[in-house]
Amino acid sequence: MTEAAHPFILGLTGSIAMGKSTVAAMFAEVGVPLFDADAQVRAMQGPGGALVDEIEAMFPGSTGPEGVNRGVLGAIVFGDRDKLARLEALIHPAVARQREAFLRAHESAPFVLFDIPLLFEKTGTQGIDAVIVVSAPANVQRARALAREGMTPEKLADILALQLPDAAKRARADYVIDTGGTLDKTRQQVETLVEKLRADLNAAR
Known part of the structure; x- marks a missing residue:
């Protein structure tokens, strides 16, 4: 890793019900600093959130005392590509600003983790130094x-x-965490990977 203004950035992704949040x-x-884009969006759409007024102006009736009514907003944009794009x-720019603030706050950390559900499908890997895919057998995922x-x-x-199909995500991953077993086995994989990353980054300095 060359000298940079930000930590080594890990992108964490995985299909639905693969255990990514876990x-x-x-x-x-x-101890790995975590940026959860979905959590940031929920906060900005919650009571007093930074995006509530703008969303209400764009989609009247989609908000209330508790912020954005996700069910109402979802019904408005579902199936309408133009509204969804708006x-x-x-x-997305609001999340990007939050992400930059997060990086500034953790600039001394050796690496950070970005939780990005649709990394391959929408966000892309630009700016991501390595991708971790969370995966499990299809029958486990479905259940x-x-x-x-x-x-x-x-x-x-x-x-x-x-x-993107799970097999395609795994093929494009730098690291894969298998969540098909017990929580303890998953945790062991996480701890082993963190130790490896710390050792690799230290060796590259």
């Missing part, structure tokens, strides 16, 4: 997904159709 939390537990054009409230086989099929 793995992200495990990285945070061992919403994304508002959200987890269908156990979620409101999930149906049809909805799951629609979501999967919009996501």
